[in-house]
Amino acid sequence: MSLINSLSQRATDAPESGIVEIINYARGRDNLLPLWAGEGDLPTPDFINRAASAALLGGETFYTWQRGIPELRQALSDYYQRHFAASLSPEHFYVTGSGMQAIQLAVQAMTQPGDEMIYLSPCWPNIVSAINIAGTKAVGVEIDYVDGGWKLDLGRLEKAITPKTKALFINTPSNPTGWTASLEDLKAILALARKHGLWILADEIYALYYFVGERRAPSFLDVMEEGDRVIFANSFSKNWSMTGWRVGWLVAPPEIGQVLENLIQYSTSGVAQFMQRGAVVALNEGDAFVRENIERARTSREILLNALIATNRVRSAKPDGALYAFLEIDGVTDSRKAALDIVDKTGVGLAPGTAFGAGGSTFLRACFLRNPLHIEDAAKRLSDYIARL
Numbered sequence: 001m002s003l004i005n006s007l008s009q010r011a012t013d014a015p016e017s018g019i020v021e022i023i024n025y026a027r028g029r030d031n032l033l034p035l036w037a038g039e040g041d042l043p044t045p046d047f048i049n050r051a052a053s054a055a056l057l058g059g060e061t062f063y064t065w066q067r068g069i070p071e072l073r074q075a076l077s078d079y080y081q082r083h084f085a086a087s088l089s090p091e092h093f094y095v096t097g098s099g100m101q102a103i104q105l106a107v108q109a110m111t112q113p114g115d116e117m118i119y120l121s122p123c124w125p126n127i128v129s130a131i132n133i134a135g136t137k138a139v140g141v142e143i144d145y146v147d148g149g150w151k152l153d154l155g156r157l158e159k160a161i162t163p164k165t166k167a168l169f170i171n172t173p174s175n176p177t178g179w180t181a182s183l184e185d186l187k188a189i190l191a192l193a194r195k196h197g198l199w200i201l202a203d204e205i206y207a208l209y210y211f212v213g214e215r216r217a218p219s220f221l222d223v224m225e226e227g228d229r230v231i232f233a234n235s236f237s238k239n240w241s242m243t244g245w246r247v248g249w250l251v252a253p254p255e256i257g258q259v260l261e262n263l264i265q266y267s268t269s270g271v272a273q274f275m276q277r278g279a280v281v282a283l284n285e286g287d288a289f290v291r292e293n294i295e296r297a298r299t300s301r302e303i304l305l306n307a308l309i310a311t312n313r314v315r316s317a318k319p320d321g322a323l324y325a326f327l328e329i330d331g332v333t334d335s336r337k338a339a340l341d342i343v344d345k346t347g348v349g350l351a352p353g354t355a356f357g358a359g360g361s362t363f364l365r366a367c368f369l370r371n372p373l374h375i376e377d378a379a380k381r382l383s384d385y386i387a388r389l
Contacts, residue, residue: 010133017125018336018355026343033378036339036349038124038175038323039243040296040369044278045289048240052278064273066261068095068249072276075283076249082287083208086221091254094261095276097268099205099235099248104130105263106231106250110167110199111136117201118160119169120152122177122326122353122360127169127203139165142359143179148317150179154188161192167199168192173206173217176326176356176365178319180210183218190223190230199229205238206322208290211298217321227253238323238369239290240282247271247279293369297323300368300375307379313386325366326353331389335364346381 004012023036067073073090080086096102103126111117113135119127121140131138141160144151157168170189172181181189193200202220210217220230232251237243252260264270301318304325308314316327332338335352342364343349353363368375 010135014129014133015125019125019351021336022339022343022349022352025340026349029343029347031347032343032349033347033374033381034349035366035368035370035378036351037243038367038369039237040241040293040323040367041371041374042241042293042296044241044245045286047285048242048278048282051281052274055274055277060273060277062273064270064276066264066270067257068093068271069273069276069280072280072283075280076251079283080221080251083216084219084221088251089254091257092251094250094252094257094264095271095279096248096250096264097271098246099203099233099237100126100130101246101267102233102235102248102250103127103201103203104134105260105267106201106233106252107131107134107136107167108263109256109259110201110231114164115166116162116164117167117169118157118165120157120171120174120179121358122356122363123169124171124175125355125357127171128357131169136166137164140358143177145359148315150174150177152179152181152185154185154192157189158192161196161198165196165198167201169201169203170220171203171205173209173319173321175206175322176324176351176353176360176363178322178324178326180217180320180322183222186218186220186223190220190228193229197229199231202230202232203234204232205234208239209294209297209323210321211301211318212320236279236282239293240286241289241293242278242282245275245278247275296372297369299372300370301325303372303375304366304368304379307376307383308386311383311386313389323367323369325368326360326363327366328362329364329386329389332364333362335360335362339364342382342385346385348378348381348385 076093235248313330339352351365353360
């Protein structure tokens with residue numbers, strides 16, 4: 001028996017990331033404009049780095065609070081009061097080793113092997129694999145692509161619920177589509193969860209990257225009541241340019257706090273305290289930096305989508321939220337092949353829609369959280385490439 005065949009099938013069935021495949025293919029090339037990953041081009045600001053560095057040099061290198069240091073949990077509470085008008089005590093917050101780990105722990109808490117968890121597709125691929133690796137069946141429900149935009153069919157969502165369904169994964173604003181649930185959508189989804197006794201795992205990481213209407217996207221926090229089965233997964237990555245830090249958090253009812261602490265204990269045993277010191281300062285002093293990132297995204301969204309739509313060969317609407325243009329190009333039917341060809345011929349790195357599951361295979365995703373001058377360059381290269389097809 002080979003070594004691979006002797007491993008767990010859950011592990012060996014985990015697919016290579018279709019996004020990372022393209023990144024690894026072209027990483028390190030000259031004159032590259034990497035729009036493939038969901039991150040900006042600004043490094044973590046100095047005021048955050050200095051706080052973490054001071055804590056590291058000050059000897060904060062020991063075991064720490066499993067749920068997160070009290071100062072960070074209080075800062076999270078204050079953040080939600082400012083941005084969501086939500087009065088949540090520090091006992092609602094649990095610090096994790098990235099948003100990805102937050103999702104993994106929530107899936108473990110909500111489901112067990114043999115259960116089902118529903119997600120909306122196209123979807124960030126990591127959630128699907130996180131569900132499957134946990135031994136739960138990931139069930140995709142496609143959202144509809146209509147007139148360049150995306151719309152949720154609530155009837156289709158309810159039809160996917162079976163006696164084995166234990167939870168719904170709802171990412172809004174969405175990666176990769178930019179679909180953003182309205183308050184009415186959220187009320188309807190919550191009503192379904194209540195009717196069927198389901199948990200909701202809400203990924204609202206892009207809530208502040210909202211380009212229409214109010215200053216942030218609608219949230220389940222706007223419609224839920226005490227006792228509702230909702231856990232939120234979030235991360236410091238996007239707002240504060242901390243993708244490499246791998247620090248995230250969960251928002252959950254205090255009633256299940258010990259369960260979540262136990263899951264943290266038996267996975268990473270907590271996040272390094274000096275990194276948490278940086279996270280505290282990000283929350284307490286970083287609102288202006290977050291606004292800067294949002295405005296960069298807003299400006300670059302206009303530049304990229306205006307240029308590509310003007311080719312009359314691209315189908316895409318400007319997304320209401322998140323950081324991505326998810327677009328179709330006339331004549332492109334294999335987005336993986338197209339992504340490889342585009343990076344070879346233009347130096348622009350895009351993520352193939354094949355990585356995002358059902359409903360996404362003909363699309364390409366571009367992250368526009370970058371210097372607008374770089375986005376202008378990328379738009380010109382892509383427009384020239386499209387004209388030659």
